[in-house]
Amino acid sequence: MATVFKPDATRLEALGYGRIAHVPVLFDRHLRYCRVHNVYLRVRAKLEWHPLSGAAGSSAARDYPRPNTILRIAYSIANFIDWCEVRQVAWQDLSYDQVLAYQDEQTNGAWSARKNRKLKPATANARADEATHFLRWAAEAKLRPPFGIRTVTKNRAIRSSAASIAGQAAISVRAGRVREEHGTSMATLIFLPRAEEVRAWLRRVAAQRGYVKALTCRVIIETGLRKSELVALTTGQVPDAKMLARLQADGRIVAPMPVTETKGGRPRTIQVPLPLAAEIRNWIDTRRLTLARRFQRRTGKAASDRLFLSDARGHEGTVIEHHTVYRCFHEVKPRPRKWSPHFARHTFACFYLIHALESEAKAANATFKELGADWVQSRGRFWLDTLRRQLGHVSENTTDIYLRWLATATGITELANGWHAFLEADDDQAGAP
Numbered sequence: 001m002a003t004v005f006k007p008d009a010t011r012l013e014a015l016g017y018g019r020i021a022h023v024p025v026l027f028d029r030h031l032r033y034c035r036v037h038n039v040y041l042r043v044r045a046k047l048e049w050h051p052l053s054g055a056a057g058s059s060a061a062r063d064y065p066r067p068n069t070i071l072r073i074a075y076s077i078a079n080f081i082d083w084c085e086v087r088q089v090a091w092q093d094l095s096y097d098q099v100l101a102y103q104d105e106q107t108n109g110a111w112s113a114r115k116n117r118k119l120k121p122a123t124a125n126a127r128a129d130e131a132t133h134f135l136r137w138a139a140e141a142k143l144r145p146p147f148g149i150r151t152v153t154k155n156r157a158i159r160s161s162a163a164s165i166a167g168q169a170a171i172s173v174r175a176g177r178v179r180e181e182h183g184t185s186m187a188t189l190i191f192l193p194r195a196e197e198v199r200a201w202l203r204r205v206a207a208q209r210g211y212v213k214a215l216t217c218r219v220i221i222e223t224g225l226r227k228s229e230l231v232a233l234t235t236g237q238v239p240d241a242k243m244l245a246r247l248q249a250d251g252r253i254v255a256p257m258p259v260t261e262t263k264g265g266r267p268r269t270i271q272v273p274l275p276l277a278a279e280i281r282n283w284i285d286t287r288r289l290t291l292a293r294r295f296q297r298r299t300g301k302a303a304s305d306r307l308f309l310s311d312a313r314g315h316e317g318t319v320i321e322h323h324t325v326y327r328c329f330h331e332v333k334p335r336p337r338k339w340s341p342h343f344a345r346h347t348f349a350c351f352y353l354i355h356a357l358e359s360e361a362k363a364a365n366a367t368f369k370e371l372g373a374d375w376v377q378s379r380g381r382f383w384l385d386t387l388r389r390q391l392g393h394v395s396e397n398t399t400d401i402y403l404r405w406l407a408t409a410t411g412i413t414e415l416a417n418g419w420h421a422f423l424e425a426d427d428d429q430a431g432a433p
Contacts, residue, residue: 002034002078003027004071020045022067024074028081036143037077040134045070049140051133066265068228076130083111092144094135100176103128107178121180132174150175189405192347193336201339205332212311213328215283216320220341222276224348224391225259227325227341232261233307235284244278262392270390280307291317349387349402356383357406380406 005025012021023045026034043049047064065073083102084091105111106124132149139147151172193201198221206214219230239247239255247255254271262268272280284307291310292303295317303309308320329340357379361368368376380403387402 001029002081003029003031004074004078006071023070026074026078026081029085034081036138037081037134040077040137041070041074043137044073049137051129051136063265066261066263068263073130076127077134079127080131080134091135091138094147096132096147096149099128099131099135102131103176103178121178125177125180128177129174189346189350189401191336191338191343192350193339195351197336198347201332201335204334205328208332209328210311211287212283212308212320213324215280216308216325217328217344218276219272219280220325220344221348222273223270224345224352224387225270226263226345226392227322229259229262229392230341231306231308231320231322231325233259234305235288235307236305238280238284238307239277241281241285244274244281247274248278259392264392266392268389268392287311293317345391349391350405352387352390353380353383353402353406376406377403 003026005027007021007023007025009021012018020042023041026037026041028034044065080091080102083105084094089098102111103124106119106127107121109116109118112119135144135147136149138144152175153172202214202217202221205217216230219225220227237258237260239257244255253274255274255277256269257272257277258267258269260267288309295301295303295309298316303317304319306319310316310318310320310324312318325341329335329344357368357376360379361371364371384400384403
């Protein structure tokens with residue numbers, strides 16, 4: 001299969017290639033350098049071409065694509081390179097109908113890593129979109145004959161919390177995209193784990209993968225951060241010990257923490273449970289220093305300022321990356337059903353909402369049933385706005401699924417008691433896993 005190689009960004013920056021230091025390099029399955037595809041990645045990274053506008057100088061993009069965006073594009077193009085080679089077709093001669101065939105082979109299971117495994121429409125659409133972008137760019141750059149693409153105009157609802165009526169916007173989309181469900185499926189949320197399951201799983205992560213990896217998993221579970229946002233955190237973003245002590249003295253239960261490397265490039269400030277923030281701060285000021293010193297002795301280089309450094313023997317001080325976090329969720333077993341960093345975000349979101357409502361209901365000395373569905377929906381929408389800022393969602397459509405979930409959640413409120421507090425429970429109180 002094609003290889004996505006991530007070069008040494010620090011070395012490239014030192015050589016004067018700072019603008020493309022983060023851009024991956026593609027090699028085909030025979031380890032041949034994919035010259036045209038790599039030029040495309042660099043052009044996209046430097047914003048010299050963008051799918052919304054095409055030619056340089058008239059880009060409709062908001063800003064330069066983030067490193068994670070370029071990495072995602074690289075993996076999509078690598079998959080397309082493999083498909084072209086296996087199907088024995090040249091991208092220079094490819095038609096739009098063949099791109100649709102590439103898309104359909106993913107949704108029907110003919111083209112997937114596991115035999116006959118049907119891929120999600122969103123995955124197939126994203127890969128076919130990127131293949132289309134690449135072929136459009138290549139045609140405009142005179143690297144292949146003109147590439148004809150069919151588009152259709154669709155109306156999309158646009159809503160905001162400031163307006164009671166949804167507006168409409170006409171957009172042009174690629175014809176033939178697979179119809180996909182927007183947002184999280186309600187069916188997915190029936191697999192929400194119990195607090196005891198998550199606590200026991202975290203203990204297994206600590207035992208099998210070490211303290212630091214368990215701590216990174218906790219941050220996702222207790223704050224709803226994305227995996228990419230988590231691994232990009234630096235030590236400077238964590239409140240210092242003096243601020244945490246002041247917050248505790250003031251009776252606060254959360255600490256603010258800025259998140260700068262985000263999906264969409266919009267910085268935001270999240271709220272971190274104070275005990276978790278204090279534990280992270282203590283780790284930074286103690287054991288992390290030891291890991292950084294060991295890394296420097298082993299490699300002769302200064303450790304990264306990224307927050308989470310590995311404590312695995314022989315790899316002390318190495319930065320913890322996306323794949324390491326994913327493997328913890330996927331490989332440490334037994335684990336909750338459907339468990340992944342992304343599903344942990346859903347778990348945090350749902351229990352955040354229901355725990356907030358439960359606290360309000362207790363203050364009113366009433367139950368959800370007594371307060372009624374209208375109260376649940378009204379207060380749920382209030383807390384949903386707070387949740388949207390915490391998770392970094394922009395569209396109401398993205399988080400409305402949680403509000404719908406609340407309508408059926410009354411029967412499982414016992415799962416949500418003290419969602420942030422359950423991780424602090426003593427093993428003797430919680431029981432053995």
